[in-house]
Amino acid sequence: MDVKNLKDYLHWLYYQYLLITSIYVLEPWEQTLFNTVLFTMVAMVIYTSYVFVPIHVRLALKFFSGLCGGQQESTVALIS
Template identity: 70%
Template sequence: MDVKRVKDYLYWLYYQYQLVTCSYVLEPWEQSMFHTITVTVLAMVVYTAYVFVPIHVRLALQFFSQIFGPQPEEPSSITNRH
């Protein structure tokens, strides 16, 4: 891909974003406020997912391992016991 195609693709994505959010009808100062709020909310969602999702996944795994009991050992370690 050359630089012009990448640039055109990014412009197209931004145009699609403006069409979907209807921000093209806003005045420039309203657009900047809207984009600032949108980026801030998106950043907070990404940060929250980064911080809290692993904790919740770990807790869910602990919860389900308590419900279903400990996992069985591998067959090779069971047969080698004497």
């Protein structure tokens, strides 16, 4: 794929984004504000998913393995 086709394709994708979100009717400063808020929210969702989802998955697996008869951690301290 050459550069001109890539540029046209990206322009087409951006145009589709404008049409789907209906922000083509906004003024340029309103479009910038909308895009900033939207991309900030997307970035926060991605960051939150990266940080907190693995913790919750690990805790859920630990909980369900206990329900399904998995080995429980011993609460008795070993004395050497």
